[in-house]
Amino acid sequence: MMCNRSHGTQLYLEVPSSCLPIVYSPVYNITFMGLEKLHPFDSGKWGKVIHFLKEEKLISDGSIVEAREATEEDLLVVHTKRYLNRLKWSLVVATITEIPPLLCLPNFLVQRRVLRPLRTQTGGTIMAGKLAVDRGWAINVGGGFHHCSSDKGGGFCAYADITLAIKFLFERVEGISRATIIDLDAHQGNGHERDFLDDRRVFIMDVYNRYIYPGDGYAKRAIKRKVELDWGTEDDEYLQKVELHSEGALNEVRPDIIVYNAGTDILDGDPLGGLAISPQGIIKRDEIVFRAARRRGIPILMVTSGGYQKKTARIIADSIINLRRQGLIGGNEDGEVKIYRCALEQST
Secondary structure, three states: EEOOOOOOOOOEEHHHHHHHHEEEEEHHOOOOOOOHHHOOOOOHHHHHHHOOOOOOOOOOOOEEEEEEOOOHHHHOOOHHHHHHOOOOOHHHHHHHHHHHHHHHHHHHHHHHHHHHHHHHHHHHHHHHHHHHHHOOOOEEOOOOOOOOOOOOOOOEEEOOOHHHHHHHHHHOOOOOOOOEEEEOOOOOOOHHHHOOOOOOOOEEEEEEEEOOOOHOOOOOOOOOEEEEEEEEEEEEHHHHHHHHHHHHHHHOOOOOEEEEEOOOOOOOOOOOOOOEHHHHHHHHHHHHHHHHHHHHHOOOOEEEEOOOOOOEEEEEHHHHHHHHHHOOOOOOOOOOOOOOOOOOEEOO
């Protein structure tokens, strides 16, 4: 049931029941004269995930729930006006995205080619939050900008999509009053941690390499289950800790929604993550988290977050395929998962 709305939004329109809750838009992918290649992040990985899912016949053309761009009104649910105004300066965006040449470009180009894709991914996360509550699970093929808080971006994260998704649910969906964030990106999720530092409705579990960016000691105060990993942590130790603490977190506090930040920068060889998890380890990790949620009947929203190698797109696709094979996400009777591009209908 919907609660009273603080502003009109296009992100909570009804999706027909024939659609599966996987959200994507071609706008997610950032391409601009090769400048995107100056950051190790594969800025086209989201489209590659969709390509691989099509190759495996898990989805088909014209069958996606298409993400909508978050408007300024949507963003102001969390972000300060001052912060959003600062994004109108190319220097600020260059610093946040870690792509220095952006500072030389007119801001209207930066808005169109860099920030619009990130706003669309942010809209996708907010949309997927409601879909997860309605259907039991949802995946945004993008999003997971866990370094951004209400008034500060960084680490390629310009908008606080995780905070926004949770705040939208708290404000607009009856019966959603507690959330658990399970953040398994290789980096500490200091953005959402700062946003929810004094909010007892949100339980945060964070598993990360203790030695890498951001090392935000202030934000760590918000973590209820903190698992700090050493350089080169491998599958056995990692998966044991993920299972132990995922189960423990969900036993300690039963949330109304789980937001799962499924970064693939834990992959062995990642230039920024510093861990040594195999592709099979990542697939098993995602299965562990989804199984813990489904066993308890708790809705789960997954976002894909960091991952800085070309092969991470293939691993994300393989993980989604495995979740389907394990019966942890839905599909139609012949085994093909369909993500319909359906006309969205205004909710009443």
